[in-house]
Every structure is written in C-alpha cells, then in structure tokens.
Amino acid sequence: MDRSRVTVVIVVLAAALALPFYAGPFWMGLATQIIIFGLLALSVDLLLGHTGLFSLCHASFFAVAAYTTAILQVRYGTPTVFAAPAGVLAGTLLALVFGIAVRTRGVYFILITIALGFIVWGVAYRWSSFTGGDNGVTNVPFPSIGPLAVTSHLQYYYLVLAIVMLCALGYRMLVSSPFGLGLRGIKASESRMRSLGYRTALHLYVAFVLSGALASLAGVLYVYYNRFVNPVTGSFQISVEVALMAIVGGSGTIIGPFIGSGVLLGLRNWVSSFFELHAAVMGVVFIATVLWAPDGLVGLARRLRKRRTGIRKDPA
Amino acid sequence: MKQSALEVEQLVKEFGGLRAVAGVSLSVEAGQRRVLIGPNGAGKTTLFHCITGTLRPSLGRVSLFGRDVTYLEEYERTALGMGRTFQISNVFTELTLLENLTLAIVGTDRRKWTMLRPVRAFGSVREEALQGLEAVGLEHRAAETAQHLSYGERRQLELALALKSNPRLLLLDEPCAGLSPSERQRISRMIADLPRTTTVVMIEHDMDVALGLADRVTVLHRGSVILEGTPDEVQANPKVREVYFGHA
Numbered sequence: 001m002d003r004s005r006v007t008v009v010i011v012v013l014a015a016a017l018a019l020p021f022y023a024g025p026f027w028m029g030l031a032t033q034i035i036i037f038g039l040l041a042l043s044v045d046l047l048l049g050h051t052g053l054f055s056l057c058h059a060s061f062f063a064v065a066a067y068t069t070a071i072l073q074v075r076y077g078t079p080t081v082f083a084a085p086a087g088v089l090a091g092t093l094l095a096l097v098f099g100i101a102v103r104t105r106g107v108y109f110i111l112i113t114i115a116l117g118f119i120v121w122g123v124a125y126r127w128s129s130f131t132g133g134d135n136g137v138t139n140v141p142f143p144s145i146g147p148l149a150v151t152s153h154l155q156y157y158y159l160v161l162a163i164v165m166l167c168a169l170g171y172r173m174l175v176s177s178p179f180g181l182g183l184r185g186i187k188a189s190e191s192r193m194r195s196l197g198y199r200t201a202l203h204l205y206v207a208f209v210l211s212g213a214l215a216s217l218a219g220v221l222y223v224y225y226n227r228f229v230n231p232v233t234g235s236f237q238i239s240v241e242v243a244l245m246a247i248v249g250g251s252g253t254i255i256g257p258f259i260g261s262g263v264l265l266g267l268r269n270w271v272s273s274f275f276e277l278h279a280a281v282m283g284v285v286f287i288a289t290v291l292w293a294p295d296g297l298v299g300l301a302r303r304l305r306k307r308r309t310g311i312r313k314d315p316a
Numbered sequence: 317m318k319q320s321a322l323e324v325e326q327l328v329k330e331f332g333g334l335r336a337v338a339g340v341s342l343s344v345e346a347g348q349r350r351v352l353i354g355p356n357g358a359g360k361t362t363l364f365h366c367i368t369g370t371l372r373p374s375l376g377r378v379s380l381f382g383r384d385v386t387y388l389e390e391y392e393r394t395a396l397g398m399g400r401t402f403q404i405s406n407v408f409t410e411l412t413l414l415e416n417l418t419l420a421i422v423g424t425d426r427r428k429w430t431m432l433r434p435v436r437a438f439g440s441v442r443e444e445a446l447q448g449l450e451a452v453g454l455e456h457r458a459a460e461t462a463q464h465l466s467y468g469e470r471r472q473l474e475l476a477l478a479l480k481s482n483p484r485l486l487l488l489d490e491p492c493a494g495l496s497p498s499e500r501q502r503i504s505r506m507i508a509d510l511p512r513t514t515t516v517v518m519i520e521h522d523m524d525v526a527l528g529l530a531d532r533v534t535v536l537h538r539g540s541v542i543l544e545g546t547p548d549e550v551q552a553n554p555k556v557r558e559v560y561f562g563h564a
C-alpha cells in the first residue's frame with residue numbers, strides 16, 4: 001500500500017471511531033446505515049468490480065437474511081446466537097440456488113438476476129401469513145448474546161463498525177489471493193482462462209455464493225439496526241441503488257462502495273427533506289458519474305492526484 | 317511405434333451449412349513438430365478449436381496422449397497437458413505481465429483455489445513468472461499492464477502464457493503472424509529450442525518459418541487434408557503449390 005492510501009484509511013477509520021463524539025443521534029443513525037449499505041455494495045462489487053458480472057438481485061440475499069433473523073427473533077424468541085447466523089445461512093443458501101445465473105453472461109445475467117430478485121420480492125409481499133406482507137416484521141430487538149447485550153444505538157454502531165472492518169480485511173485478503181486474481185482474469189478474458197485450465201463457471205459460482213453470503217451478513221446487521229423489515233428491503237430498487245453505490249464510489253476498490261453508500265444515502269437524506277424526487281437525483285448522480293468519473297470517485301481522486309504530481313515533476 | 321500425443325479421427329465441424337472442417341484425420345507422435353499450412357479459410361483455426369475444446373466438433377473424435385477427450389471440457393484438456401496460443405492475441409490486458417504469467421502458472425494446479433493467502437506470498441510463483449517473461453524478453457516490463465504492450469510484444473506474452481501452463485502438447489496458431497523479422501526470429505528460436513518432451517503443433521503461413529521448424533507438414537484445403545509429408549515432399553508437391561501459392 002502506498003502512503004496516500006494508508007493516510008486515507010487512517011483518516012477514515014479515525015473519523016468513524018470518533019464519530020459519536022461530534023455527531024448527534026441522527027447522524028449516528030445515518031452513519032450506521034451508510035456502513036451497512038456500504039457492506040452490501042461491497043458484496044455486489046465482488047461480482048461487478050472483479051468478475052464483471054452485474055448482479056441485480058443482491059437485495060434478495062439481504063432481505064432473506066433480514067427476514068429470517070427477524071422472524072426467528074420476534075416470532076419464536078430465538079436468541080441472537082442462533083437467529084443471526086441463521087439469517088446469514090438462509091441468505092447464503094439462496095445464493096447457492098441463484099448461483100445458476102452464472103451460466104449466463106452479459107445482459108442475460110442481468111435479466112436473470114432481475115427476475116430472481118422479483119421472485120423474492122413477490123414472495124415477501126404475497127406470502128403475508130409468514131412474512132407479514134406489506135407491514136413486514138416489526139419490533140426486532142437489539143442483539144444480545146448471553147450477558148453481552150447491545151442496549152443503545154451507540155453500542156450497535158461500534159459493533160457494526162467492528163464487524164464491517166473485519167469483513168473489509170477478509171475481502172482484501174480474498175481479492176489479493178490467487179482466487180481473486182482468477183476472478184479478474186475471467187473479467188479480462190474468460191476464453192484465455194479456460195485455455196489456462198480454469199473451470200471458469202465454477203470460479204464464478206463460488207464468487208457468487210461468497211458475495212451472497214456477504215450480502216446476507218449485511219442484511220442481518222441491517223435488521224438489528226432498522227428494527228423491522230418489509231418487502232421494500234428486498235426490492236429491485238435496493239438492488240439497483242447498491243450497484244450504483246459501488247459504481248459511484250469506485251468499482252473494484254474496497255473503500256469505493258462505502259464512499260458511494262455515503263454519497264447516495266447522504267444525498268437522499270438531504271434531498272428528500274425538501275424534495276420528493278430523490279430517485280431523479282440518484283439518476284442525475286449516476287449520469288454525472290458515467291460522464292465525468294467512470295471509475296467512480298476513487299478513480300477521480302486518483303486521476304486528479306496523478307495530474308497534480310505529474311505537474312510537480314514536470315519542470316525539469 | 318511411439319505413443320501419439322494427438323489423434324484426430326474423421327473430425328467434422330459445421331457452421332450452419334458451411335463445413336469448415338470436413339473429415340480431418342491426424343496423428344501426431346509425441347515429441348514431433350508438426351506444422352499445419354493452408355490458405356485462408358482452410359479450417360486450420362477451427363480444427364485447433366476442436367482439438368482444444370473451445371468448439372465442440374459436429375462429428376469425429378479427438379484423443380490426447382491416448383485418452384479420448386472428445387467430451388472433455390477445455391480446462392480438463394489443459395489439465396492433461398495441453399497449452400495453446402490464439403491467432404488473435406488473447407492476453408489479460410488489464411492485468412500486469414506478472415499477473416498474466418501468475419494466472420498461467422497456478423491455472424493447472426490447486427493453488428488457483430487459494431483464498432486466504434495473497435498472491436505475493438507465493439515467492440516461487442513470482443520467480444517462475446519472471447523466468448517465463450525473461451524467456452520472451454519481457455521481464456523488464458513485469459509490473460506494467462499488458463495493454464501497454466505493442467502488437468509484437470503481445471504475441472510474445474501470448475506464447476509465454478501457453479508455455480507456463482507446462483504443456484506436453486503445445487498448439488500454436490500463427491505465433492509469428494505480423495511480427496517484425498527480428499521478433500519472428502526470436503520466436504522461432506524459442507520454439508525450436510523447446511525440449512522434445514513437448515509436442516508442438518503449429519499453424520504457420522510463413523513458409524520459411526514453417527519448413528524450418530517442421531518434422532512433418534500437413535496441408536489443409538477447404539476443410540480437408542490434401543497432403544501430409546516431410547517439408548521437402550510438401551514443397552515439391554505440385555498440388556500444394558497450386559492451392560497454396562495460387563500457381564503450379
């Protein structure tokens with residue numbers, strides 16, 4: 001890692017750790033959401049940024065995990081020790097099934113994931129005796145494991161921060177491993193990878209399942225924060241928004257999806273306080289990104305820095 | 317008789333109504349250098365694709381090292397010891413040369429599934445990758461991405477990739493096409509210097525390169541083999557002169 005990247009990481013971490021000392025409850029809540037959705041965007045970007053597959057069904061894993069944990073906690077009084085892992089497991093099992101989508105590429109992959117996503121949303125919406133329909137599942141308690149119980153939003157913020165930081169570290173390990181390099185190889189040339197001995201479909205399937213597992217973890221973190229879950233959680237709109245987060249922030253990077261999450265959620269909060277059309281604003285942000293920062297904000301920052309250092313070195 | 321590295325029996329490949337390969341049989345002994353020649357559109361690349369598993373033949377069989385691989389996937393054939401280059405350079409343009417070679421090296425073993433150890437922790441892979449680049453004279457550009465390579469350099473990287481999957485059978489699709497004379501010489505040297513444990517089947521338009529390297533030459537025309545023989549026999553054959561050079 002070069003020096004500027006280390007600096008960025010340290011500044012971001014310090015800001016996140018110190019946040020409760022300078023931000024009120026509203027901002028704390030927003031920050032928790034940004035981190036959780038950042039993790040969801042990161043999970044989408046394992047496919048998008050590293051394999052080139054554009055998934056639009058990640059809200060499904062997120063929602064199935066959230067529903068599973070919520071229903072177990074609320075309706076059956078299952079303790080967090082079981083309810084939280086069960087949520088991750090349920091979302092991951094769904095990813096094992098939806099993983100068949102990797103048999104297709106390009107626009108067909110996008111279409112299949114959209115269709116799969118609508119199935120989950122439809123079930124959540126219609127199977128109301130189990131999912132609570134439109135109302136969803138409410139009154140999810142804070143998580144508690146034995147004597148260790150989260151009792152405030154502040155504590156939960158730190159818990160989420162810690163878990164997501166561990167995930168980011170694991171993710172970093174994964175993408176710099178031979179397996180992760182293989183994914184980027186498939187993105188660059190799948191036919192070449194096959195001729196080098198890779199069973200590319202299996203590589204992509206494994207990546208899809210890992211990505212689904214990460215999205216499921218985000219779903220469990222989300223339901224304990226939000227205290228309720230309804231079909232909107234698994235909607236197409238969420239799938240699109242998290243993909244946008246990854247692209248706006250910087251696809252193929254780790255910090256990018258979190259930055260994108262911050263920009264989009266921050267903007268939505270700000271805009272919707274005086275304006276009904278936050279979806280239109282998201283559209284404008286996306287178009288601006290594609291036109292002026294195709295590599296996202298991280299890519300833009302890198303480009304600007306390169307230009308600046310380039311000028312400084314020039315007069316020789 | 318020596319064991320054959322490659323055996324093709326009555327292979328047919330049709331595209332719609334077009335018979336690109338119309339019943340080709342071919343047997344290449346282990347260790348041989350075989351060159352495939354033939355005019356544009358003769359079906360050489362298509363035949364290659366059927367041998368590697370990139371395309372499924374319409375009819376016929378393919379065996380590698382005495383094993384029927386007709387129904388095996390491309391990655392399974394590679395695992396048996398097959399390596400190939402593409403007629404149009406097919407390298408990982410977004411990755412560095414070192415990463416390109418790394419993918420080729422770990423592609424044929426279980427290390428490609430390692431998830432919890434960074435690539436840079438595999439020192440021996442790095443060394444092997446640098447050796448592979450050195451062999452084609454690209455070691456000084458190891459850290460650059462392949463998109464910065466010239467056309468000729470990409471051809472060289474292409475060859476380095478094929479060699480690093482440790483092939484017992486190497487299939488080269490016009491490795492020298494479009495290269496400068498000096499690059500051409502370097503590549504033909506490299507191919508000539510390969511150990512005889514590697515069987516080479518090469519498509520080549522350049523007669524000098526082809527005839528210099530080949531033990532035997534197979535001439536393909538409109539999807540069929542019209543002649544097989546030593547370089548001298550092929551050169552002397554009037555039929556070959558007609559289809560290949562357009563005059564007798």
Ligand SMILES: Nc1ncnc2c1ncn2[C@@H]1O[C@H](COP(=O)(O)OP(=O)(O)OP(=O)(O)O)[C@@H](O)[C@H]1O
Nearest residue numbers: 331334336354355356357358359360361362363403
């Ligand atoms: N994927 C495909 N679909 C349809 N037709 C194809 C396809 N690939 C090749 N062909 C046709 O099959 C015939 C043989 O093509 P092939 O590329 O095998 O020839 P070649 O001998 O390699 O020629 P060249 O010397 O130009 O590389 C050509 O007529 C070509 O147009």
Ligand SMILES: [Mg+2]
Nearest residue numbers: 360361362403
């Ligand atoms: Mg060809």
